[in-house]
Amino acid sequence: MAAHPVRELGDLGNVVDYIGTMEKALAKGYRSINQLGIGKMYDPENNVWIDPETLDWRYNGLTLRERIENGFVKLKNVNVGRFVKIEGTESNPVLIESSNIGDEAEIHEGCRINFSQIGRGSYIGKFAVVEQSYLGVECGLDESSSRNPTRIRNFTALGDEVRIYPGVKIEHGQRIGPKLHISAEYVLLPHADVRDAHQLAQFRVT
Numbered sequence: 412m413a414a415h416p417v418r419e420l421g422d423l424g425n426v427v428d429y430i431g432t433m434e435k436a437l438a439k440g441y442r443s444i445n446q447l448g449i450g451k452m453y454d455p456e457n458n459v460w461i462d463p464e465t466l467d468w469r470y471n472g473l474t475l476r477e478r479i480e481n482g483f484v485k486l487k488n489v490n491v492g493r494f495v496k497i498e499g500t501e502s503n504p505v506l507i508e509s510s511n512i513g514d515e516a517e518i519h520e521g522c523r524i525n526f527s528q529i530g531r532g533s534y535i536g537k538f539a540v541v542e543q544s545y546l547g548v549e550c551g552l553d554e555s556s557s558r559n560p561t562r563i564r565n566f567t568a569l570g571d572e573v574r575i576y577p578g579v580k581i582e583h584g585q586r587i588g589p590k591l592h593i594s595a596e597y598v599l600l601p602h603a604d605v606r607d608a609h610q611l612a613q614f615r616v617t
Contacts, residue, residue, distance in 0.1 A: 426545050426566045426584070430526055434509045437488040454486070461491040462514075470496055492516070492531070503537070503557075510541075513548070521557060530571070540564065547571040547589070 435441060437458060453461040467474050475497055478484040483499035485506050491497070492514035499505035503521035510524050513531035518524065521538040529535065530547045536554035542564040548571040555561040555577040563569065564582040570589035575581070579593055583601035587593065591605065597614045605611050 458488045462493045465495045
């Protein structure tokens with residue numbers, strides 16, 4: 412038998428600890444996390460990993476590399492998966508910090524994502540704000556406006572294939588079950604655990 416000392420553990424069992432562990436890992440806070448441990452490093456100074464198939468994939472006239480070099484996309488402590496579209500523009504840049512972006516996700520102009528997990532195939536529409544939250548696979552945040560942005564914040568968790576309509580705010584640690592659609596006709600209580608359509612109906616206000 413052999414033993415290996417572990418200096419520190421990160422808990423992935425709940426949203427708060429998951430986000431904290433992810434943040435520390437992306438900032439290289441664990442000795443076992445290095446360039447090879449996460450993937451291809453693009454910017455060592457800012458701890459940015461980007462899959463090569465994403466970095467030089469040209470869409471709408473520019474690659475992600477060109478968008479970053481022009482200041483249209485700003486990244487720090489971020490891991491970006493395969494075939495991800497991040498469509499920041501000069502007038503509406505995308506800002507992402509301390510977050511993991513899953514394969515095939517789309518993030519559109521004016522978005523701000525901080526300390527969050529964005530699941531594979533998720534769609535983050537224009538001007539959305541995602542902070543300290545977990546989005547499952549193929550979630551959709553419809554396009555919103557700079558005056559009334561969609562906001563997902565404060566350790567909120569969205570299950571797979573959840574859809575959030577324009578301008579909706581879910582900011583108090585709510586948990587939303589898979590495939591639910593949340594529009595402005597629902598007002599969710601702080602820390603609500605909405606598992607299915609029957610529970611969601613209880614929060615309808617119009």
